[in-house]
Amino acid sequence: MYSFNSRIRYSETDTNAELTIESLINYFQDCSTFHTQDGPASMEYLKKNGLAWVLNSWQIEINRLPRLCEEVIIGTVPYEIKGYFGLRNFFMDTVDGERLAVANSEWTLFNFVKGIPAKITPEIIEAYPVDERLDMEYMSRKIALPKDVTPVAADEIVVREHHLDTNNHVNNGQYVRMALGRLDNESIRISRIRAEYRKQARLGDILYPDVYKSLQNDRMSYTINLKDADGNCVCKVEFIAQ
Numbered sequence: 619m620y621s622f623n624s625r626i627r628y629s630e631t632d633t634n635a636e637l638t639i640e641s642l643i644n645y646f647q648d649c650s651t652f653h654t655q656d657g658p659a660s661m662e663y664l665k666k667n668g669l670a671w672v673l674n675s676w677q678i679e680i681n682r683l684p685r686l687c688e689e690v691i692i693g694t695v696p697y698e699i700k701g702y703f704g705l706r707n708f709f710m711d712t713v714d715g716e717r718l719a720v721a722n723s724e725w726t727l728f729n730f731v732k733g734i735p736a737k738i739t740p741e742i743i744e745a746y747p748v749d750e751r752l753d754m755e756y757m758s759r760k761i762a763l764p765k766d767v768t769p770v771a772a773d774e775i776v777v778r779e780h781h782l783d784t785n786n787h788v789n790n791g792q793y794v795r796m797a798l799g800r801l802d803n804e805s806i807r808i809s810r811i812r813a814e815y816r817k818q819a820r821l822g823d824i825l826y827p828d829v830y831k832s833l834q835n836d837r838m839s840y841t842i843n844l845k846d847a848d849g850n851c852v853c854k855v856e857f858i859a860q
Contacts, residue, residue, distance in 0.1 A: 619749055620653040621693030623713075626684050635686040639798060639808060642683065643676070643791040646708040646721060649692045657745025668731035671704065673790045675759035676813040678721040689713045697751035699743060702726050702735035707752040720754045761814045761854040764841060769828035772800040775844075777823045787818040797842035797855035800827045806838070810858035817852045825852060834858065
């Protein structure tokens with residue numbers, strides 16, 4: 619397990635002085651980056667070898683969002699690394715041990731020079747000693763679009779520079795931000811987020827969101843299908859309200 623301590627900043631909060639969904643995901647991404655930099659398979663190592671970790675899916679369970687100035691602990695637990703894939707949990711706790719959020723993620727090691735998945739190297743195995751996976755409900759990484767629901771086409775999204783990360787494609791957290799911004803009621807309380815990443819979007823690409831609203835186990839479900847110009851899925855994001 620790897621973890622670091624932080625304090626919720628004003629720039630990370632919403633109008634209710636609570637941590638935003640985007641900032642929660644940023645914390646998890648930062649945690650994985652810090653962990654990577656502390657091991658032999660650093661970002662410099664990956665870049666030198668033409669490698670990068672590509673996120674396949676998120677599942678984030680939110681118990682509550684911390685408030686401004688609250689002290690938190692963010693951690694990550696790799697629990698399976700084999701072949702081309704890496705599976706790891708994330709968590710955010712209070713300093714008193716309250717679990718605020720827990721997440722599961724699936725990654726593929728990709729060789730961008732050859733354009734194919736790459737096998738896990740000894741350096742990567744050394745960097746990420748595995749542990750027991752965290753206690754949470756594990757769901758499929760595949761997100762099914764609701765049946766018998768007519769989607770509503772939302773405003774298109776042009777990929778700008780601020781959407782990109784160091785791999786020059788849209789950062790995975792930005793897709794969630796885009797999807798959340800296409801809901802009619804952005805003040806909904808979210809208890810679960812799932813994201814399925816299918817393709818990479820780059821600078822200048824246009825994404826076309828379809829929004830599906832349905833009832834799932836007595837809770838409202840919002841599924842946003844972000845498509846490319848040919849109608850192919852780039853990313854699906856599902857939000858479950860509390």
